[in-house]
Amino acid sequence: MQPADYEHLTPSQAIAYQSELRQQIHIESLDNPINVIGGADISFNKYSETVYAGIILLKCPEMTVVGHSSVISRTSFPYISGLLAFREVPALLEAWDKLDIKPDLLVLDxxxxxxxxRLGIATHFGLVTDVPTIxxxxxxxxxRHQEPANEVFAESPMYDRGEIVGIALRSKKNCNPIYISPGHRVSMDQSVQIIKNCIRGYRIPEPTRQAHILVNRVRVEDSGTDKQFSLF
DNA sequence: GCGACAG
DNA sequence: ATCTTGTCGC
Structure with missing residues (x-):
């Protein structure tokens, strides 16, 4: 199955495919050092099939932007809770292929x-590219989880029948927590540690925050040029 | 049947 | 996700 063909799948077939992919997930310790970390995100105008996908590259541990890539693509697969990857992975892959340098690990929104x-978009993308993801x-x-204490970096595990599948992290005081879980080829503890090191005073970790800024800028710039949105 | 439901 | 101004709280 190729990501480019996802648009032809029915929700039922997509679910069946996730059950197959599940067999290939590897949640394990990542030994390679992370010199460059990536952030990926997508933006789009409501009711439009046009999607703006982008990946930002940040140097560790400074969190300074050292590169990026973006693409304007199309999607017909609708947003369905639990099947997000089938809608966003194809466009993100296009942006991924355009990168001159690949990051040591990628954070997805x-x-x-x-x-x-166990097939959230981060896990799905990691399996398709064989890259460590969070x-x-x-x-x-x-x-299921308890509310984390209201202090920076307070955390509380997310459970599924006794198994920890993620962690609710209070990345900023007085803000709602963010939900961290390993995607592929990285452990639960490393995932949390890595994300903590990416927090810079905002609720959202830099990789995802910068990626969001990138794709939103690309969208606004294009919307003024896109026939569908210009009245003249 | 009812409530939940990434982006 | 996106649409949007002011406004409440730290």
Whole structure:
């Protein structure tokens, strides 16, 4: 199955495919050092099939931007909770292929294994590219957890029948927690540690935050040029 | 049947 | 996700 063909899948077939991919997930210690970390995100205009995908490259541990790539693509697969990867991975792969240098690890905006079939977008992307990935989501999809204490870096594990699938992390005081889970080829503890090292005073870790700024800028710039949005 | 539901 | 101004709280 190729990502480019995802648009032809029915939700039922997509779910069946996730069940197959699940067999290939590797949650393990990442030994390679992380010199460059990447952040990926997508932006789009409501009701439009045009999607703006981008990947930002940051130097560790400074968190300074050292590169990026972006693409304007199309998607017909709708947003369905639990099947996000089928909608966003194809465009993200296009941006990934355009990168001159690949990061040592990529952070995606969404869940990793904190998913009913352990196939959040971060895990899915990691399997397709065979790259270490971490999922950093702004809201919860799956897993039960207690409210983290209201202090920076307070955390509380997310469970699924006794198994820890992720962690709710208070990345900033007085802000809602973010949900971290390993995607592929990295451990749970490393995922949390890595994300903590990417926090720079904002609720959202730099890789994801910078990626969001990037794709949003690309979208606004294009919307003024896109026929569908210019009235003249 | 009811509530939950990444982006 | 995106649409949007002011406004409450630290």
């Amino acid at each position: 969404g869940q990793g294994i904190a998913h009913e079939r 999922g950093s989501a702004k809201s919860r999809l799956y897993g």
